[in-house]
Amino acid sequence: MPKDNPPPSPARRLFGTDGIRGTANQAPMDAGTALRLGQAAGRYFNRGAHRHRVVIGKDTRLSGYMLEPALTAGFIGAGMDVVLVGPLPTPAIALLTRSLRADLGVMISASHNPYEDNGIKLFGPDGLKLTDEQEAAIEALMAGDLAAAMVAPSRLGRASRLEDAPGRYIEAAKSSFPRGRTLEGLRIVVDCAHGAGYRVAPTVLWELGAEVVPVGVAPDGFNINKGVGSTAPGALATLVQERRADLGIALDGDADRVVLVDEGGQLVDGDQILALIARSWLAQDRLRGGAVVATVMSNMGLERFLAARGLGLLRTSVGDRYVGERMREAGCNLGGEQSGHMIMPDFGTTGDGLIAALQVLAVLVEEQRPASEVLRCFAPLPQRLVNVRFAGASPLNDPGVKAAIAAEEAALGTRGRVLIRASGTEPVIRVMAEAEDQALVESTVAKLADAIRAKARGA
Incomplete structure (x- = not known):
């Protein structure tokens, strides 16, 4: 069985494969944890004599209004200046962290998850996501006495808002398109998932000359990813055909990923x-x-x-x-x-x-x-993925499940492959098989999913 995404080590209980994520207003996605994260990360990055700075962005979830000020308070108390940029794509936060010479970037988002969830992603001064070791160090600080992280009143940070943040990202995105070329003559439907890209994505396409049909650009705090975006492209496919568009673009809630729809409504x-x-x-x-x-x-x-x-x-x-x-x-x-x-x-x-x-x-x-x-x-090649939800200990540790996986791998041999992995963001086992024969793929996934479900139910 291919190895993938091992569960976080005991030193990283909060951080998963993409930051911290959970149900909003419940630990660890509550204001208290966000405050401690700001204090701990502030202490970790508050090194050297320069004025320390953190950039904080978010998507459009209602809970962002709770987590943003909690993080801000933690960072200010740790002596870091906070630059607030509001709803912007995750890649914009990475870009601004570097361009503003900040010590840290923070994106408040649960990506493609529904509005009830939220998450926190951290970027270092190089605009890269933190390493496992850095996350473990910050988590260790959160678990300890954070009194040492609190600076004297004279060294408290300040908070400010960067009003031209969207414009900076828009220009950066446009500069990635070949110089001298335009999108003139193309009709493009862009689905922003009522998320972080709802303003900037249509603007970039329009400024490059396209006729833009925007979808998912009316966030209300509750509708992010709801029937729209990269995980629900069905409505986009229909609209592309209805409007005779040349291409459909579907972003997710924080606009760091994309799927496309061609002019015939086929998903790419x-x-x-x-x-x-x-x-x-x-x-x-x-x-x-x-x-x-x-x-x-x-x-x-x-x-x-x-x-x-x-x-x-x-x-x-x-x-x-x-x-x-x-x-x-x-x-x-x-x-x-x-x-x-x-x-x-x-x-x-x-x-x-x-x-x-x-x-x-x-x-x-x-x-x-x-x-x-x-x-x-x-x-x-035919490929099938099934998600099996569980509670308690991972079913993958059960000898019977391990035996079932080994048996299906042996049956496939060189005709295909099996991939079983635990999600890094939710209690789900992902069961995937791939082979040249569709029927073989379907039967392999069905057998393995049934074995895991039986163990998850305690059978």
């Missing part, structure tokens, strides 16, 4: 986007490292597509942070996830759904062909 996932960008950049001699980095979830069709062009596919555990780390190790400048996180260090330090979409649009403009032709780079 992250694997196809990676393949297209890799092909385009290879032709332009822009692709570095001789490989693309993706996770264990990416389809074997992508691997074969890249191999036919002399490129490797380097696989990592699920999580864009792990993709980014492997990219830096291998010297690659393209990586991502099937779910739509695309990391392109030529333009930013973390996943950026809008900039990834712009790379695809650049190819559409260059080749003057429909999206349905351009975005079908390879035929994916």
